[in-house]
Amino acid sequence: MRLSRKRSLLATALTLTTVAIGALAVATPAQAKAPQSASLVVTGDTDDPVTEGRSYSFATADGDGFNVWGTANHLTVQVFDPPAGPWTIDLSAPVGQPLTVGTYTGATEYLYESPLPGIALSGNDRICPYGQTGSFTVTDISWGPYGYLERFDATFEQRCNYSTGSARGEVHVANPPAPPVLAVGVEVATTGTIDTRTDEVTVHGTVTCTAPATVYVEGQVTQARHGQRAEGLVRAEVACTPGEPIAWTSATPSFSATPFRRGDVEVSANASSYDTTYDVFVSDADSATVGLSKG
Numbered sequence: 001m002r003l004s005r006k007r008s009l010l011a012t013a014l015t016l017t018t019v020a021i022g023a024l025a026v027a028t029p030a031q032a033k034a035p036q037s038a039s040l041v042v043t044g045d046t047d048d049p050v051t052e053g054r055s056y057s058f059a060t061a062d063g064d065g066f067n068v069w070g071t072a073n074h075l076t077v078q079v080f081d082p083p084a085g086p087w088t089i090d091l092s093a094p095v096g097q098p099l100t101v102g103t104y105t106g107a108t109e110y111l112y113e114s115p116l117p118g119i120a121l122s123g124n125d126r127i128c129p130y131g132q133t134g135s136f137t138v139t140d141i142s143w144g145p146y147g148y149l150e151r152f153d154a155t156f157e158q159r160c161n162y163s164t165g166s167a168r169g170e171v172h173v174a175n176p177p178a179p180p181v182l183a184v185g186v187e188v189a190t191t192g193t194i195d196t197r198t199d200e201v202t203v204h205g206t207v208t209c210t211a212p213a214t215v216y217v218e219g220q221v222t223q224a225r226h227g228q229r230a231e232g233l234v235r236a237e238v239a240c241t242p243g244e245p246i247a248w249t250s251a252t253p254s255f256s257a258t259p260f261r262r263g264d265v266e267v268s269a270n271a272s273s274y275d276t277t278y279d280v281f282v283s284d285a286d287s288a289t290v291g292l293s294k295g
Contacts, residue, residue, distance in 0.1 A: 038059070040089065090119065120158075134156060196294060202295060213273040223265040233252050
């Protein structure tokens with residue numbers, strides 16, 4: 001009879017909506033990502049220190065480079081390669097609230113941990129020297145798992161303190177629908193072998209995955225007999241593809257002073273892999289009582 005205990009360490013992917021509800025106050029900026037499509041248009045009055053009365057237009061369709069990063073509460077869109085210097089628009093909801101469709105008034109220069117919305121437009125190495133206020137309207141925003149931004153559209157207006165002019169603009173970001181999060185699974189088979197000449201134990205099992213991935217299996221083999229304990233390591237590397245379970249095998253001698261013997265051993269295995277789309281590790285674990293026969 002199988003005596004395994006299974007516990008999934010990653011059952012489903014967290015969405016940014018979940019993060020916004022459960023851990024928004026401690027959310028950290030996601031890694032900057034280049035969007036598939038983005039644009040930023042900015043115009044300004046003569047007395048505006050950032051635009052100095054000029055108009056600017058950037059778009060990935062024109063070859064401009066964009067980066068996007070943020071959390072459920074705060075989003076930054078940056079054009080990083082204009083000749084005169086980067087342009088950046090930062091927009092944030094009040095602390096503890098997710099950035100959603102709607103109009104935010106009374107925005108200030110304080111983008112983090114503020115009870116008010118935040119706004120900060122800079123460009124060509126020019127900023128508001130004494131802080132700023134403003135407003136913005138989010139017309140569309142959609143998040144996928146782990147901070148994957150699918151869509152973002154907003155208009156904004158910023159006025160530098162002690163200035164009579166304002167800067168205005170609109171920003172658009174679009175990416176393909178969020179891909180599924182990688183999931184891996186591991187099983188430990190309940191049969192194994194032992195080489196009685198070398199004391200080496202061979203155990204095996206299978207791994208599964210939802211996308212092609214290299215899966216690393218690590219764990220432990222233990223056997224307690226008459227107050228003594230034999231211990232060995234489980235290690236395997238598997239090129240996993242979706243579909244049927246892929247076999248893994250691991251052989252180990254005892255690394256303690258006590259050798260392995262025929263009979264039952266306890267085997268634990270943890271399978272882990274790296275999801276390159278979302279820059280996260282995923283894993284699964286299994287353990288079983290394994291009967292050893294002579295190999």
